[in-house]
Amino acid sequence: MNCEIFSDCNCIIIRNFARCNTGHPFIIVLSNETMKPKLPRIFLLLLGIVFVLNLVQSYFTPLIFDEAYYWHYAQKLSWGYFDHPPLVALMVRLSGMFFDGELGVRFMSCILSSLMFIVLWACIDHPRKKDYVVHFFVLVFSMALLNAYGFFTLPDTPLLFFTALFLYVYKRFLAKPTWVWGVILGMTMAGLMYSKYHAVLVIVFVLLSNLKLVTLKNAWLAVIVALACYTPHFIWLYHNDFVTIKYHLFDRPNDPYSFTKYTLGYFVNLIALFGLTFPWIYWALFKTRQKDKFTRALLFLTYGIILFFFMSSFNRRIQTQWIIVITIPLIILVFRQMIENETLRKWIYRTGIVNGILILYLRVGLVYEPISPIVYETHGNKEWIAEIKSKIGDTPVVFENSYRNAPMYAFYAGVPTFSLNNLMYRRNQYSIDESEAKVQHQKILYVTRRKQKAPDLELTRADGKVFYGKYIDDFESFRKLRTLVEEPIHLDLEREQEFKVYNPYDQDIDLKKIKFNIAYLTSFKDVKDRMAIEPRIVDDSLKALPANDTVSFIFKFPKPKMKDPAYFRIGISENGLLPGINGTNTKFD
Template sequence: MTNKLPKLFLLFLGAIFLLNLLQAHLTELIFDEAYYWYYSQNMDWGYFDHPPMVALLVKLSSYLFDGELGVRFMGCILSTGIYIVLWFMIDYPKKKDYIAHFFVLVFSMGLMHAYGFLTLPDTPLLFFTALFLLVYKQFLQKPSYFLSILLGVVMAALMYSKYHAVLVIIFVLLSNLKLILNKYAWVGVIVALLCYVPHFMWLYENDFVPIKYHLYERPNQAYNFSKFTLGYFVNLIAILGLTFPWIYWALIKTKASDKFTKALLFLSYGVIIFFFISSFNRRIQTQWIIIISIPLAILAFNFLIQNQTAKKWLFRIGIVNIVVLLFLRIGLVHEPLFPVTYETHGNKNWVGSLYSQVGETPVVFENSYRLAPMYSFYSGSTSFSLNNMFYRKNQYSIDSSEDKVQHKKVVYVSKYMKKGDVSFFSNDSTIYYGRYIENFESFRKIKSIIGDSEEIDLKEKTDLQLKIYNPYKEDIPIEKLKFNGIFLNKHKQVMEQNPIETTPLLPDIKNLKTNDTTIFIFNLPKPKTENLGYFKVGVSENGLLYGLNGENIKLK
């Protein structure tokens, strides 16, 4: 394939690849990358927040390099591959005359810079979106069983990258509904499903925890036009940068002259409209819409080489955008050049400060799946995130990391403490204190289940049944536990909490038996807050803050 690429193309590509490698090596990890590095320490077919592709990339990188490059190398490879795949999707016979325009167009896209060296779930999502479209284009020209199988494998890789990759598949299908009657297309679907079976099994074994979290349990906010809908349009600009008027102009002016162009248009408009509608319900994160960069790059290039005005201005503004982005990239390494303190600044410093005080003592961070893996990455020491009712569940809630700190002397770190045995400033200048706990013990995997109803009527004063399941390998003395009634608003934000008195259904129960369920009776506390939406029961062990033990039950 490379012998079909012009020398000038390879020169641009090589320069970008080397730049990304250098940036990956010199730039400290961002918190999400540290979290995905943590994923890779225990490879599995799924994780709390995402499918496993990002963990696989980090793991492969770690076999080749240490440090930051040991997290990011495969991301640099895939991001380079995006340029090649995009180039092969362009049919214009004289495209070799516009190599510089091609690179200016793609390299000026803001998040294409970021995902050029950062390794996040969106990194493989972008690559496999491009590869899926390339294979689909070949499939349209001459379908075969080989292309069907390849299409299926790529679709599975897409879904192993990020769940909303399903939008790519759906909108391409909607652009060509005749695929429903195409036997080759069905072969691709079957292959994709077979490849995805291990993740389906993981979801089943883990009670579909990522699906439940993303669809039902994720906290939200009351609708705010500026933050939600207006913020969404700002994101549509941010992913492209200063060249956005000409790229969206290309989208508007392009007509569906063939099935492949129609697929690009459906994918672009489909994602834009889908998240526009979603913006009336929740705040849309910028990276959620990054997949439109792939079809927009193709549509914009095909448009600009036929439109002199667009070609001239997009090239000029694209170079300006690249200069700004390169300046910001230097600022990611050299903090004084960046307009604000960012996640890539100061992580080694705060980790070093804390480690110098506690040594090899394990550190338990209160409510921080961000600080815990960052500390482990740069210190090489054990850490854990203990999540309570004021936070959210994450990978630390479902894996075996709790076992590594049980019954050990730990340092318990929180930003809500006023004093402690140790202290440090994080990279955003927040002061954290830590106190030593000689024999740490937590039971955050205890599950609390309220009765059998999906709703609770606040007007009724009947006793409620509380089932407490103990998944641990040892019995847990009930005297170590306290129970709390937690009221949330309609956006799943904690509004009120009240201790509850529980009575075992069977008398003389002293312990929660291992791998068994104990039934209690309790009275629903009367809340003082109005317009509540949900209720759940949290469990506190050994005086720690109440955990995220129960699911949200709707109130009426």
């Protein structure tokens, strides 16, 4: 067989002089783009502009409260944290290896968001996509929350990246379901789950789009790899009494259903995700048909998330970031439609540019407060913290009921802080880490929103909230004491009942330092009544709670002021502080 090869800048021609079964010679034409796929120059240029913009934004924009909280996570890397899986903390730690300050929190977010653009582009198979690179960037840049996760470091940032990567790898797996792609798919699923627990919805809805996956051995290999990679987090959950799962599923307070606040608010969030482009985005979704298994997966994922949270809106308020994952499949679906439909392309381009201009204005407003329409979290915190530190120096600060203020102050002031959570608040990372030990038996400033008589400091933040500070010369708290109740239990005011106290500390705790309190809660887990109780210790020879041991107490329920409490919780007050969240919400039998 004789071959001649001719090449120009656009294609390679291989003329094969062997004859096919018709007796005629044939010619094979292979595009250079097929042989060496690469990103268009305009794509790289626009991507570079977005990346630099995000870097600049990261450098000049003060932290928001959640970022400060995740920065607190990163001070001690772990396989899990109270509210979320650990990937967001790892991102902060890696960012801090390259830069200090705000960029030292956000650098990896800038990297992942840029990589997400590339992965999304790779997910789109269309022969004319390179003609519409600018339209692609207008579409993506027009989504406000997606923009924000281009520089803010939040759990949704890796979630979005790994959703895009998961879809790309799944597409390759469909084309070639080998063990190699099975392993990569499993690792990607693990990356999803290490980002945020909502990621399970991404995996489930893609699986539901193609149930034949259960017959593929390499699909099961992907599951095994994912579970193996996720095992360290499972172990962390086990050693921490599944604290994260219990909080998200059982301990979170809720409100009575409100159509306006819940369901209508959910539809408002669906619109807010896309701004002015929303009617064209959803029209393109509606017009998309299931041409192949990958498109079917994109549709199942989008509609599945929308329907899941629509149903959830009947019993809780849906936050906008919970549904942001639909932007990933929608970018792929909508951009395909934009290439084919000139009217759609024109209107998304026009409204997307308007969205982009508004977003750029708001992004400047994050840094330069005078042009911002609202006082946002990025405004005034640095100045407020500097004002406090100028008055108290390096004195540690204990904030009452604020996992937001405590890490923000620690980040900008560089001193130890602690969030002292009481029965009117909720547990958080400060409830399970070692922050409490860093302020024990030190002179601290205790900061609260509750109005105080003759406070040592009175401070007003940029948002108008007033805080009161009091010095405590020898601070001591025992917020890790746990009260344990064996269910079932009845609200019987005459009957003596039992609870236990577990002391996890390495020291005995004098019983004279602690008092007990009971809180009655509604069916929505809102605290309505709280009152003191005086239980008696079963072993009356004890004068202290033994270290790393459990002690039993006998008590009677006090009469609640509220009608028909659904839950109760027993808390402990130490050294005159407000009672803590020492027990779980226990339902009356």
